[in-house]
Amino acid sequence: VLAFAVRHLGAVAGVEVTASHNPPRDNGYKVYLGDGSQIVPPADAEIAAEIAAVRSLADVPRPGSGWEVLDDSVLDAYLTRAETVLAPGSPRTARTVYTALHGVGTEVVLAAFARAGFPAPVLVAEQAEPDPAFPTVAFPNPEEPGAMDLAFATARRAEPDLVIANDPDADRCAVAVRDPSRGGSGDGTGDGSDGGGWRMLRGDEVGALLAAHLADRGVTGTFAESIVSSSLLGRIARKAGVGHEQTLTGFKWIARVEGLRYGYEEALGYCVDPDGVRDKDGVTAALLVTELASVLKERGRTLPDLLDDLAVEHGLHATDQLSVRVQDLGVIAGAMARLRKSPPASLAGLAVVRAEDLAEGSDDLPPTDGLRYTLDGARVIVRPSGTEPKLKCYLEVVVPVASRDTLPAARQAAAERLVALKRDF
Structure with missing residues (x-):
């Protein structure tokens, strides 16, 4: 929402205080500049030098007036924009279980899904409300062992079509699918490898699925990825007749690709609407993957079926x-x-x-x-x-x-x- 707001409001910069997907003691912040993308050198070093020069907070001048506290209009504008990532008239039938991992995603995701006309996600109740202590997980990162245990336990009760998770600042999006080979004990405990009938998709798998979906919709522009992500994206892009570029790791680089239409990195980051949010966005990614699951569901197919198609083809x-x-x-x-x-x-x-x-x-x-x-x-x-x-x-x-x-x-x-x-x- 901040990355959107910087461009929407014509701001020169935006700052988000966040622990992101790290332990609570690793609190930090992100800085966006006027085009809505994260900072790159030399701005990062220049900001660090200013911080290092501060001897005491009392020395930092702070104006007593001139502030404007925004109301929900900027969030409403974001949600209106988010809905445009979906194809008009597309199926909206896939059922989801959703966890915010104690972060800020729940309210926005529920609103986005309601506006889009998807079934309301079933929430992982223990992780739905913001809590900076992240009490149910060792690390609030869907990739970490055990982080998805409660989501899988909820899925076994709710029997959705897919499980979706955001990290605490909701810029990453994790997806899990049914996998009968991982039946397991069904108690949702362990090291995360046993999902009790559910399997986490790797970031590269979701990245390929979203790319294939956008290509099938006939989008134009450049598909970009970090150098540590799968080379499959390049093959999908070539077949679709769109551009393909690789960048250094991080969306601060991916977001700067000229003509960007879609970007992803294997660490669960997906930019599906660069003109709206020039960064990874776990909310619009959740909408798009649920649309894809809905399209496949109408055909009696699943996300793993499409992954099989891509493997046979590429x-x-x-x-x-x-x-x-x-x-x-x-x-x-x-x-x-x-x-x-x-x-x-x-x-x-x-x-x-x-x-x-x-x-x-x-x-x-x-x-x-x-x-x-x-x-x-x-x-x-x-x-x-x-x-x-x-x-x-x-x-x-x-x-x-x-x-x-x-x-x-x-x-x-x-x-x-x-x-x-x-x-x-």
């Missing part, structure tokens, strides 16, 4: 991530230094055909602290997280699929290769 693109959370950031710096000094010659039995130090920059990308390894049928990117004390390894393997009958074998091969890549790294 090859199975399987992704995974290896993350190492640290207390001492020096551990990350040491690991990156070792990899730069002694890059691997092979991984998972595959020769590394190209090793790139992204810190050197290229014609397509500015310099960034990262390493990219290209293998025959696989890719690995290693980088420090920009928002958490983590070292992240992004893995992708691509397995050709001859027909729908060969999909199970392709999935098995991809899973084994991803396990091997994780093991070697």
